[in-house]
Amino acid sequence: MTSRPTTFSAATVRTLCSWLAILGWSGLAIQLDLILMARWTSGASLLGGLVNYFGFFTILTNTLAAAVLTCQATRRDSAGRRFFLQPKVSSGICVSMIVVGVAYSLLLRNLWQPEGLQWLANELLHDVMPVLYALYWWWCVPKGALRIRHIGLWVLYPLVYFGYILLRGHLLGVYPYPFVDVDKLGYALTIMNASGILAGFIVVAVLVVGLDRWK
Template identity: 60%
Template sequence: MPRHPWLSLAAILGWSGLSVQVYLVLLARWQEQASLIGGLINVFGFFTILTNTLVASVLSYAAFGHPSAAKRWFLSPAVSSGIAASIALVALAYSLLLRHLWHPQGWQWLADELLHDVMPLLFVMYWWRVVPKGSLRFWHLGLWSLYPALYFAFALWRGHEIGVYPYPFIDVAELGYAQVLVNALAVLAGFWGIGLLILSLDRWQGRRLAEARAHSR
């Protein structure tokens, strides 16, 4: 796979956004004399942070990585496309459900923009320009769905254990299980819509490239 210079900047931005967010969380915990380990567990309990970590990993392998089994796995079309669907969900859900709930300032604003707006855009651009097209199948959507589904189950279990939920639309204490289930299914439906779009674009682009190669012979 050819390397693109802009991928280096994208990878750096990805890790920078994560670093700023983790620093801010740990700083707040330090000032409150709370557990720093607990702060790390909390911050990596967010779907946004987990997915941005996957995004930064893929971009790093694409920009800098040496040949390895991990690089082949992360850069495979099936895995990169699933991560693209997940980070697109992050951007969509944040804009529709969460952005209006707070107005971050300073460094928190920077982290917020990088994690929810800049990195989703850059990774979708990476998927479109770099990831090979034409190999995805409909059953890949089922595999991709395991990630948000397992995250949801984990978030509910953890929230039940400690009484804290990472997102207000899955806060069982406030909404009850019935409404939380409806909200989760709506988010999952959004993920399926994104996934179907990715599958359609992959098929269209793969067919177009195959026809171009056939005509060039």
């Protein structure tokens, strides 16, 4: 049986999740505005900016996390709300959010020094929201429903994403992250790098399932 591992009232949970959702959507909105403004000032296609925006694993995963928090903050029942609040769904998103934060800190943080609004968006999407969403998962997601088999479903998300960025990169010559840039690294090293990240994803997933069973 599942149980809610928190003594917070339903109203308190909704209030907290409302604030978390606002933070999440704000980070996403700031980053989108920065990308579109850069495209606008350079005379590039805004549609291309949207494609570029949604080509980042960070953006996709933070969007999913913000959707979960928004659903948790509302009372109105819907098919979408029921889907996102399933423990196996919200927990899989938690795994991806943790990977976003860890991978950024280990692989990307030292490659650039963002400033101003870019720094703010960067911090919200890579540092703040992964931690806050993990805390949300710990305190507010019912425990006891996860099984090892769910990891197989969660792994489909990064696998499909990796296939997408390889296809997009082949067609457009643009890759979202330097460690999967086939033009510079070649397919062998790119696949090796992606496999390492996938292995880390699976380790985090196993830990999440273990914590779920323990709590």
